[in-house]
Amino acid sequence: MKDCWIRFQCSCGFRLSWEPSEDHLFQMEAAKAPWLRNWTYFTLQGFSHLATLQVFFFEGILLMFLITMTGNILIIVITTTDPALHTPMYYFLKNLSLIEICFSLNIVPKMLVDLLLERKVISFSACALQLYFVIFFATSECFLLGAMAYDRCVAICHPLHYATTMNRRVCLHMVIACWVSGIPFAVGLTGWLFSYPFCSSKEIEHFFCDISPILDLVCSDTYLFELLVFIATVIIVLIPFILIAASYIQIICAILQMPSAEGRRKAFSTCIAHLVVVTLFYCTAGLIHLKPKSSLSLNSKKFVALSYTVVTPMLNPIIYSLRNKEVKNALRKTFGRRQFFSKMSLPR
Numbered sequence: 001m002k003d004c005w006i007r008f009q010c011s012c013g014f015r016l017s018w019e020p021s022e023d024h025l026f027q028m029e030a031a032k033a034p035w036l037r038n039w040t041y042f043t044l045q046g047f048s049h050l051a052t053l054q055v056f057f058f059e060g061i062l063l064m065f066l067i068t069m070t071g072n073i074l075i076i077v078i079t080t081t082d083p084a085l086h087t088p089m090y091y092f093l094k095n096l097s098l099i100e101i102c103f104s105l106n107i108v109p110k111m112l113v114d115l116l117l118e119r120k121v122i123s124f125s126a127c128a129l130q131l132y133f134v135i136f137f138a139t140s141e142c143f144l145l146g147a148m149a150y151d152r153c154v155a156i157c158h159p160l161h162y163a164t165t166m167n168r169r170v171c172l173h174m175v176i177a178c179w180v181s182g183i184p185f186a187v188g189l190t191g192w193l194f195s196y197p198f199c200s201s202k203e204i205e206h207f208f209c210d211i212s213p214i215l216d217l218v219c220s221d222t223y224l225f226e227l228l229v230f231i232a233t234v235i236i237v238l239i240p241f242i243l244i245a246a247s248y249i250q251i252i253c254a255i256l257q258m259p260s261a262e263g264r265r266k267a268f269s270t271c272i273a274h275l276v277v278v279t280l281f282y283c284t285a286g287l288i289h290l291k292p293k294s295s296l297s298l299n300s301k302k303f304v305a306l307s308y309t310v311v312t313p314m315l316n317p318i319i320y321s322l323r324n325k326e327v328k329n330a331l332r333k334t335f336g337r338r339q340f341f342s343k344m345s346l347p348r
Contacts, residue, residue: 071317072097139182146240153247284308
């Protein structure tokens with residue numbers, strides 16, 4: 001038997017000695033306390049209901065992940081190296097790209113590995129760490145999108161005071177506040193959730209560790225925790241959304257009062273990219289976190305989550321570069337043929 005070893009001792013006659021293994025001891029403890037069962041790891045179900053499409057999912061998600069990394073890294077490079085892009089708008093955009101990179105790295109590599117494996121296992125500590133960073137980066141992105149909307153509002157509605165209102169110090173403090181805002185939510189929610197006892201089931205009905213599917217495994221009363229999650233969601237999602245909505249109401253009013261059509265077009269073009277990104281992020285994330293539990297099936301939630309964890313981070317750099325002449329000019333200057341080869345040439 002694998003759970004014991006047998007020793008024969010002939011000097012004193014036949015003697016059978018049995019010592020339980022570590023696994024057997026754990027099973028005996030689990031029999032006394034069912035919630036201890038499988039607490040060392042979880043199994044991510046992922047897209048197991050689409051077993052025949054695992055390779056297709058792997059190839060598609062890998063392609064989108066590479067585009068996400070390349071596009072967002074390019075945004076960071078050009079907004080750092082090109083002096084023409086050293087403005088508050090592109091400073092916020094650079095931080096948004098950094099958040100998208102970190103958010104994708106926290107989820108997608110593990111998901112890609114799981115798509116190739118039959119047993120999709122994640123340890124207890126790794127799951128807690130992944131959830132921590134999911135909450136941290138999602139919270140930071142929500143508040144950063146609100147800060148970007150305020151920046152556009154000041155630029156269009158109060159152009160004469162823009163340089164003094166959105167100076168370097170103010171922008172730095174706003175960005176730091178956005179990054180730091182995710183820490184208390186991530187620490188509080190993750191720490192409280194993983195302090196609960198878990199039932200015998202270890203299967204997380206998701207492709208990454210999120211609050212709702214982990215909460216389904218808890219063997220305890222979670223009313224207070226769910227109330228805290230609701231309050232946190234209101235603060236994280238609704239407050240930045242209200243700020244964004246109020247900013248765009250003022251922006252629209254200011255644009256309509258502009259005398260020239262060219263001025264209206266230029267003002268609106270600076271906001272359209274941010275508005276599209278906000279719409280994509282809030283529509284997909286809101287479907288999961290603000291809808292009643294019974295409104296979406298588990299598999300539907302997975303696909304909605306896939307859109308804001310994989311698709312939206314990929315689209316952000318594309319959206320900001322396609323309609324933005326300054327970004328396209330910076331890309332040409334940075335990676336243009338003449339400049340590229342002149343930088344690569346050896347000094348005389």
